[in-house]
Amino acid sequence: MMRLILFLMLCWLPLSAVEYIKHYEIFVKQYQENDTLFLISRRFELSGVTFYLTTNTQTLQTKVLSLDASRLMPLDENFSKTPFAQQLTNATALATKGGATHATTEKDKAIYLTMDLCPSTKKGYESDFIEQLTKQNGTTPIAIAISSAWKDHHEKEFTALVNNPLLQITWVNHTHTHFYDPHLPERENFMLHVNTDVKAEILGVEKKLLEEGITPSVFFRFPGLVADEKLMRALRETYFLIPLSANAWIAKNEPIKAGSFILIHGNKNEPQGITMLEKKLPEVVKTYQFHTLQEAFVQ
Known part of the structure; x- marks a missing residue:
C-alpha cells in the first residue's frame, strides 16, 4: 500500500483517494510531444482518474500519465517508422527462439543481465548473488522477469529487490501464472497450453506491478522461452511487447559475449547457474559493462 501511495503522490493525486486500479485494459493510440511520438498501450482508472x-x-522508456483524451490519435504510418515499432517487428519474427537473443545495437563491451522469477516453492531469493554482484560492480542495471505467481508468495523478497538502491531494475513481464506441467511436451506446455488465457497472463502481472507503484517495461519473456507465431503476432499487434530470449543462459553453459542477453534464475530453482556466474563475475566485470535493456535496442 505504501508504494501505491507513493505512486499517487508522484501523479499528484490526493492521498485520501487511494484505491486499487479499475478497468485495466488494452488501449492503443499514439500522441505527439514536441518531436517525439509516444505509444499508448493500456488504460486504467485510479481514484476516479x-x-x-x-x-x-x-x-523505449515507459511512463504512466494522465492525458488529455483529445490528443490521442489512432496509430498511423509514423508509428511504424519508429525505433520501437521496428524492434517490435524484428523480435516477434523470432518465434522459434522465443524473441530477441542479443542486442541489436553495437555498444563496446556492453552486456545485459536478465533474471527470471518463475513460480517457486523455495523460500527466499538469490540475495547472496545480488550482494556479490553489486559489491563487485556497484550499481547494476538488471532486467527482472517477474511472474505474479512468484510475487504473491514472496512479498518480502519482492520488497527487498524493489528497495535495493544498488539495482537499476527494468521490470519484464513473465506472465501472471507461468503455467508449467512437467508431464506435458514442450509444444503443449507453458503459454502453448490449450487453456492459456493470453490476455489474463499478460495484463495480470502488469496490473500487480502498477498497484505497487512500479511501471512495467515494454519487454516480455515467454515462460520456458517457448512461443509460436500466433503468440508472437499477439505481442506485436495487440500487446505491443518486445519478447526477450537469451544467448547466454548460464546454467546451460552458454558463453557471455559482447551484446549478450544473460539469463539466470533468481528464485533458487536453478542454483547451478548462479554458482557458475558467481565464479565468472570477476572476469565478467573486468571485461564487460552491464547496460540497461533499453540500450540493447536503441542507440
Whole structure:
C-alpha cells in the first residue's frame, strides 16, 4: 500500500483517494510531444482518474500519465517508422527462439543481465548473488522477469529487490501464472497450453506491478522461452511487447559475449547457474559493462 501511495503522490493525486486500479485494459493510440511520438498501450482508472501506460518510441522508456483524451490519435504510418515499432517487428519474427537473443545495437563491451522469477516453492531469493554482484560492480542495471505467481508468495523478497538502491531494475513481464506441467511436451506446455488465457497472463502481472507503484517495461519473456507465431503476432499487434530470449543462459553453459542477453534464475530453482556466474563475475566485470535493456535496442 505504501508504494501505491507513493505512486499517487508522484501523479499528484490526493492521498485520501487511494484505491486499487479499475478497468485495466488494452488501449492503443499514439500522441505527439514536441518531436517525439509516444505509444499508448493500456488504460486504467485510479481514484476516479484515467491513466495511460505510455512508451517513448525513441528510448523505449515507459511512463504512466494522465492525458488529455483529445490528443490521442489512432496509430498511423509514423508509428511504424519508429525505433520501437521496428524492434517490435524484428523480435516477434523470432518465434522459434522465443524473441530477441542479443542486442541489436553495437555498444563496446556492453552486456545485459536478465533474471527470471518463475513460480517457486523455495523460500527466499538469490540475495547472496545480488550482494556479490553489486559489491563487485556497484550499481547494476538488471532486467527482472517477474511472474505474479512468484510475487504473491514472496512479498518480502519482492520488497527487498524493489528497495535495493544498488539495482537499476527494468521490470519484464513473465506472465501472471507461468503455467508449467512437467508431464506435458514442450509444444503443449507453458503459454502453448490449450487453456492459456493470453490476455489474463499478460495484463495480470502488469496490473500487480502498477498497484505497487512500479511501471512495467515494454519487454516480455515467454515462460520456458517457448512461443509460436500466433503468440508472437499477439505481442506485436495487440500487446505491443518486445519478447526477450537469451544467448547466454548460464546454467546451460552458454558463453557471455559482447551484446549478450544473460539469463539466470533468481528464485533458487536453478542454483547451478548462479554458482557458475558467481565464479565468472570477476572476469565478467573486468571485461564487460552491464547496460540497461533499453540500450540493447536503441542507440
